[in-house]
Amino acid sequence: MNKDNRIVITGIGLTAPNGNNLAEFRENLIQAKSGITLEEIRYMGKHPAGLCDFDEFKYQKKKTRRRGTRAGSVAIYAANEAIVDSGIDFDSLDKDRVGTYLGITEHGNVETEEEIFLLHQNNLDTTFWSHHHNPRTVANSPAGEVNLNLKITGPHYTIGSACAGGNMGLIQGVQQLMLDEVDFVLAGGVSESAQTFGIFAAFAAQGALASHEDPTRASRPLDVDRNGIVISEGGCIYTLERRDAAVARGAKIYGEITGYAVNTDATDFVLPNTDRQTQCIEKALKKANITKDQIDIVNMHATGTNAGDINELAAVKNVFNDCDDTFVNFTKGHIGHCMGAAGALELAGNLPSFKDGIIHPGINCENLDPECEMKNLVLNEAKKKEKVDYILNNSFGMLGINSSVIIKKHI
Amino acid sequence: MTTDEVKQIVIDIIADVAPDEDVTGINAEESLRDQLDLDSMDFLDIVMELRKRHKVEVPSEDYPKLATLASCVSYLTPKMQ
Numbered sequence: 035m036n037k038d039n040r041i042v043i044t045g046i047g048l049t050a051p052n053g054n055n056l057a058e059f060r061e062n063l064i065q066a067k068s069g070i071t072l073e074e075i076r077y078m079g080k081h082p083a084g085l086c087d088f089d090e091f092k093y094q095k096k097k098t099r100r101r102g103t104r105a106g107s108v109a110i111y112a113a114n115e116a117i118v119d120s121g122i123d124f125d126s127l128d129k130d131r132v133g134t135y136l137g138i139t140e141h142g143n144v145e146t147e148e149e150i151f152l153l154h155q156n157n158l159d160t161t162f163w164s165h166h167h168n169p170r171t172v173a174n175s176p177a178g179e180v181n182l183n184l185k186i187t188g189p190h191y192t193i194g195s196a197c198a199g200g201n202m203g204l205i206q207g208v209q210q211l212m213l214d215e216v217d218f219v220l221a222g223g224v225s226e227s228a229q230t231f232g233i234f235a236a237f238a239a240q241g242a243l244a245s246h247e248d249p250t251r252a253s254r255p256l257d258v259d260r261n262g263i264v265i266s267e268g269g270c271i272y273t274l275e276r277r278d279a280a281v282a283r284g285a286k287i288y289g290e291i292t293g294y295a296v297n298t299d300a301t302d303f304v305l306p307n308t309d310r311q312t313q314c315i316e317k318a319l320k321k322a323n324i325t326k327d328q329i330d331i332v333n334m335h336a337t338g339t340n341a342g343d344i345n346e347l348a349a350v351k352n353v354f355n356d357c358d359d360t361f362v363n364f365t366k367g368h369i370g371h372c373m374g375a376a377g378a379l380e381l382a383g384n385l386p387s388f389k390d391g392i393i394h395p396g397i398n399c400e401n402l403d404p405e406c407e408m409k410n411l412v413l414n415e416a417k418k419k420e421k422v423d424y425i426l427n428n429s430f431g432m433l434g435i436n437s438s439v440i441i442k443k444h445i
Numbered sequence: 446m447t448t449d450e451v452k453q454i455v456i457d458i459i460a461d462v463a464p465d466e467d468v469t470g471i472n473a474e475e476s477l478r479d480q481l482d483l484d485s486m487d488f489l490d491i492v493m494e495l496r497k498r499h500k501v502e503v504p505s506e507d508y509p510k511l512a513t514l515a516s517c518v519s520y521l522t523p524k525m526q
Binding site: 096156161162164165166 | 482486496
């Protein structure tokens with residue numbers, strides 16, 4: 035157990051509603067380009083949603099796509115892209131020492147809705163229920179599809195953690211490397227949520243489904259006129275390695291994961307808790323062994339709901355209000371809420387700041403909610419910063435799960 | 446329904462179940478699994494599609510009768526009249 039416990043990011047593969055690789059995604063974040071469109075949702079008419087247009091068959095055969103799930107297809111694309119980006123000689127790796135850990139918000143709803151739809155079309159005859167239902171809906175499915183595709187024989191599983199899923203996948207990957215369970219990790223988060231009507235109907239029932247005549251302006255975190263969440267799909271998977279191994283092979287290193295924390299509100303099924311979020315951020319800082327003023331960028335979870343934005347802003351303010359050089363942005367104005375992929379995607383969107391010093395803006399905040407006022411919010415236009423050494427990424431979810439991850443620039 | 450029509454129905458279903466395969470030159474007398482990348486799950490899909498599209502039931506004891514394109518046509522043609 036004398037292996038390096040410093041864990042670094044060496045590859046990124048992603049698909050988001052506004053980009054199918056990091057360069058495209060980053061450019062659209064900086065240029066304030068939304069990926070939200072108006073989509074027909076079963077039984078519900080047209081609603082703003084974020085869909086991805088990556089090539090499903092770049093790394094996957096039509097047959098396995100037919101057998102698998104949209105989340106699996108997103109995951110296969112992102113995992114393969116990450117491996118290519120990492121520059122690793124993947125064929126030479128011991129596949130028994132590769133682990134796949136993917137955060138998900140939920141899984142199986144798309145398939146279940148489809149089966150029930152067909153059941154009703156066939157007079158409730160259950161012999162029409164597909165034998166593919168079980169392998170498609172088991173909770174490990176998206177991670178398992180990655181391992182099937184890449185012939186990885188090491189561990190795979192998903193981490194069910196609501197909208198904190200993307201961060202949680204990453205944290206799990208770091209921990210498994212630290213425990214020496216594996217030597218090479220695929221970690222992040224995926225979501226197919228935009229393919230199911232149920233999540234739209236449920237947020238509508240909750241009064242938290244965004245609407246706007248212009249879909250690109252529907253997701254409006256921190257804006258006083260925001261009216262809820264835009265549901266999106268997406269995926270972002272990182273390759274993680276021990277620092278010494280990455281340096282030895284001359285890998286490009288995006289950053290080092292130096293801090294993280296996970297905790298629980300234990301107060302409500304859906305409403306957030308400022309005190310616990312504050313505590314989560316502080317725990318991550320402690321783990322990273324840095325002071326709060328060393329953080330250059332805070333990426334908020336900021337979903338565009340009143341309760342979510344106001345509570346989180348209060349938590350961020352609790353920690354960073356007296357930090358003159360800490361800037362705050364968010365990503366969901368561009369891409370909506372990518373659910374299980376959100377944390378991983380939103381972090382990826384900020385990582386290039388280590389190199390270029392540009393902080394992408396949070397968009398669609400035209401009239402800042404007075405309850406969300408804070409200095410150093412980066413709104414609607416990108417900002418240039420002299421140095422970016424640390425990024426903190428928040429992702430929170432239902433049932434009161436909070437997660438914060440801290441990435442350090444690799445020098 | 447003619448045997449040619451039944452044959453085309455089976456080919457269409459195979460093309461959907463195994464979309465990576467070339468179904469244009471299937472040898473009718475040779476085992477489908479020897480010519481195409483089909484497994485037991487695919488055969489379950491073929492049976493399901495026959496039920497969905499053409500209301501034809503294939504009991505599990507008759508699955509061997511779907512081994513070749515020719516045997517599919519012989520077996521299914523009477524059921525599709």
